[in-house]
Amino acid sequence: MTDGKASIVGVIAKPASPAAAPPAAQRGPGPVPGPVPVPGAIPGVVSGAVIDTGPRRLTGAEIIWEALAAEGVEVVFGYPGGAIMPAYDAMLKYSDRIRHVLVRHEQGAAHMADGYARASGRVGVAIATSGPGATNLVTGIATAMMDSVPVVFITGQVSSTLLGTDSFQETDVTGVTLPITKHNYLVTSVDEIAPTLREAFFLAGSGRPGPVLVDICKDAQQATGTWRPPTGAPTLPGYRPSPSAPDELLEQAAYLIDHAERPLVLAGHGIVKAGAGDLLRMFVEKAHVPVASTLLGLGGFPATHPLALGMMGMHGEAWVNHAIQEADLLIALGMRFDDRVTGRLASYAPRARKIHVEIDRSEVNKNVKVDVALLDDVGRVLGVLTPRVAARRREPWIARIAALKGDSAVRDIQGLPDEGRLYAAHVIHDLWRLTEGKALVVTDVGQHQMWEAQYYKHDHPRKLVTSGGLGTMGFALPAAIGARFACPGDEVWVIAGDGGFQMTSCELSTAAQEGVKVNIAIINNGYLGMVRQWQQFFYGGRYAATPMRSPDFVKLAEAHGLSGMRVTTRAEVEGAVRAAQATPGTVLIDFRVEQEDSVYPMVPSGADLAEMIRRPQPPSPLVETAEDP
Ligand SMILES: Cc1cc2nc3c(=O)[nH]c(=O)nc-3n(C[C@H](O)[C@H](O)[C@H](O)COP(=O)(O)OP(=O)(O)OC[C@H]3O[C@@H](n4cnc5c(N)ncnc54)[C@H](O)[C@@H]3O)c2cc1C
Ligand SMILES: Cc1ncc(C[n+]2csc(CCOP(=O)(O)OP(=O)(O)O)c2C)c(N)n1
Ligand SMILES: [Mg+2]
Numbered sequence: 001m002t003d004g005k006a007s008i009v010g011v012i013a014k015p016a017s018p019a020a021a022p023p024a025a026q027r028g029p030g031p032v033p034g035p036v037p038v039p040g041a042i043p044g045v046v047s048g049a050v051i052d053t054g055p056r057r058l059t060g061a062e063i064i065w066e067a068l069a070a071e072g073v074e075v076v077f078g079y080p081g082g083a084i085m086p087a088y089d090a091m092l093k094y095s096d097r098i099r100h101v102l103v104r105h106e107q108g109a110a111h112m113a114d115g116y117a118r119a120s121g122r123v124g125v126a127i128a129t130s131g132p133g134a135t136n137l138v139t140g141i142a143t144a145m146m147d148s149v150p151v152v153f154i155t156g157q158v159s160s161t162l163l164g165t166d167s168f169q170e171t172d173v174t175g176v177t178l179p180i181t182k183h184n185y186l187v188t189s190v191d192e193i194a195p196t197l198r199e200a201f202f203l204a205g206s207g208r209p210g211p212v213l214v215d216i217c218k219d220a221q222q223a224t225g226t227w228r229p230p231t232g233a234p235t236l237p238g239y240r241p242s243p244s245a246p247d248e249l250l251e252q253a254a255y256l257i258d259h260a261e262r263p264l265v266l267a268g269h270g271i272v273k274a275g276a277g278d279l280l281r282m283f284v285e286k287a288h289v290p291v292a293s294t295l296l297g298l299g300g301f302p303a304t305h306p307l308a309l310g311m312m313g314m315h316g317e318a319w320v321n322h323a324i325q326e327a328d329l330l331i332a333l334g335m336r337f338d339d340r341v342t343g344r345l346a347s348y349a350p351r352a353r354k355i356h357v358e359i360d361r362s363e364v365n366k367n368v369k370v371d372v373a374l375l376d377d378v379g380r381v382l383g384v385l386t387p388r389v390a391a392r393r394r395e396p397w398i399a400r401i402a403a404l405k406g407d408s409a410v411r412d413i414q415g416l417p418d419e420g421r422l423y424a425a426h427v428i429h430d431l432w433r434l435t436e437g438k439a440l441v442v443t444d445v446g447q448h449q450m451w452e453a454q455y456y457k458h459d460h461p462r463k464l465v466t467s468g469g470l471g472t473m474g475f476a477l478p479a480a481i482g483a484r485f486a487c488p489g490d491e492v493w494v495i496a497g498d499g500g501f502q503m504t505s506c507e508l509s510t511a512a513q514e515g516v517k518v519n520i521a522i523i524n525n526g527y528l529g530m531v532r533q534w535q536q537f538f539y540g541g542r543y544a545a546t547p548m549r550s551p552d553f554v555k556l557a558e559a560h561g562l563s564g565m566r567v568t569t570r571a572e573v574e575g576a577v578r579a580a581q582a583t584p585g586t587v588l589i590d591f592r593v594e595q596e597d598s599v600y601p602m603v604p605s606g607a608d609l610a611e612m613i614r615r616p617q618p619p620s621p622l623v624e625t626a627e628d629p
Helices: 060-070 082-094 106-120 132-136 138-146 173-180 190-205 218-222 247-258 269-274 277-287 318-326 378-388 395-408 424-434 447-455 476-486 498-503 507-514 529-538 553-559 570-582
Strands: 056-059 075-078 099-102 124-128 151-157 183-187 212-217 224-227 263-267 291-293 308-311 329-333 353-358 372-375 440-443 492-497 519-524 563-567 587-592
Touching (some): 060 082, 060 190, 060 218, 060 224, 075 106, 082 151, 082 212, 099 507, 106 124, 106 132, 106 138, 106 151, 106 476, 106 507, 132 151, 132 173, 151 173, 151 190, 151 218, 173 183, 173 212, 183 190, 190 212, 190 218, 190 224, 247 329, 247 353, 247 372, 247 378, 263 277, 269 378, 277 378, 291 318, 329 378, 353 378, 424 447, 424 519, 424 570, 440 476, 447 492, 447 529, 476 492, 476 507, 492 498, 519 553, 519 570, 553 563, 563 570
Parallel strands (some): 075 099, 075 124, 151 212, 183 212, 263 291, 291 308, 353 372, 440 492, 519 587, 563 587
Antiparallel strands (some): 056 224
């Protein structure tokens, strides 16, 4: 199983019901009024109708939309321009089948498609024109690539007759994106459009998911060809998206697990992607193995489960990092031993044998040498392993980890007296409490991202959307808009820094025009906080280019026709969050938090995992406590 759930069954035109929103083509530029959308349905899109199966003569531009509809696409995020104009013109005929969301910058389209894909498990779609439109997608493509997110990017290209002539808005976008896509295509003739898009969706969603770019020449869009609805999966010689681990290796893994006294599961993004959370729970409950999660694995295993330890790595829990260093067996499930996770490789988990379950051969033995590599889907492996491992208890090991927690549990500062100061940790803890841990949270990158990982306990998969591998500032707002389209019934919260939010704040306008409801918490510390923290710790406290002045975020929201609030004390947090929840449309809250707080613990880059910088004790009021109320 993978993220790719793109259906080959079509979503077909049938007359819109009177209750449905008007087709996108008829909408004016103003906000689209109306209720919060129904779960599982994109407003204005009629799904589940009967497919027209016969071949038809259509333009390449029309074939693009037929192909998208055949993949089950309900929403695309994009921005028009010359080389993609034929496709946009044809789109008007398909507006009751596929909703187009007009972004304010192509980077926003990429992140929206990415957020849609992460939240739904389906393939996201973003569209842009050639040249600057395509190059504006690049950061979003790289973001999706680093975190293995299935997105199909469609770009217009100059006519095939002009290729290589430096014609207007010509960029070699397949060349530019070669290293940051799972695969890419340049399409020069109308006959290639349908089979190429078919392959693109298959590649994006199968095996280790990832972004695929299809660059389509303008003359191919304008020419006429024959559209045939696709049947069956494409045949791609040499592409083996579903490897299968041999039985003897599975036996070896079961043996190592049965004979380990201090085993630890490292649960990664692959658990979320494979939808293997329940299988993981059955496995660890039987074998009695505690679970540490990567940032992208959070939610794959319920944070409130007794065997859940929390996040590992640079800003992970101290006891998790110590447990990794003391473990005698690591069972790495769908995670790639990122350097933020391992610290210094030479001293990483020195006492542990290692089992690595991984779908992509290139990840095996890349950073960490392992004893047993199971090249397979993690869900399938867990399904096979659980009946083979012994049911046993490991109380001494569990007790040892509890002792490691000891008085070092930094978390849960909410019991501290309200001294009138507002800490980011307070805000995020309160958000967790006030949303009952059920919100779909989309974070930006920086200190607030780490505090979210530490203080918002995710019990469900796909409810934390965050850029891990590339760490892309500006990700949160557009990704949240995309996630809201994927999960219209969810309460969506953006948690962003004052710096990163400004990188894509233009998408407030998209939220307003499209009538999208997301709540935005800006953790406003007046700094590029994470960089400031490094300057404080490692650069002698010299704050080079990190103090940051911001616009009045409340007025910014209001300028977009949205609601804004400002919170400066902890006493105001609950009222503001409740008001945001109750207010229709996107709401922004500017939380003015302590400016020079830091994220603890911290493993300095390249240090041993056990060498953590810990929160200084008084005078800081954030005292470490073992209490976890
Ligand atoms: C400021 C900042 C600080 C950070 N600090 C931390 C930190 O303290 N701790 C931390 O954990 N991260 C941290 N990160 C994130 C870190 O950089 C990585 O993105 C993250 O650790 C990667 O997690 P992962 O390996 O689970 O996911 P991915 O990078 O997505 O890797 C998933 C792996 O699973 C495999 N896979 C996918 N599907 C399947 C399947 N069906 N079956 C089997 N295998 C599959 C993939 O091939 C891939 O190798 C930080 C990021 C930022 C921006
Ligand atoms: C596009 C981009 N540029 C630069 C960085 C480097 N960087 C990482 S965190 C950070 C600071 C983020 O500041 P802010 O958004 O205010 O969040 P805070 O850390 O203060 O919570 C910077 C500049 C990045 N990750 N992404
Ligand atoms: Mg900041």
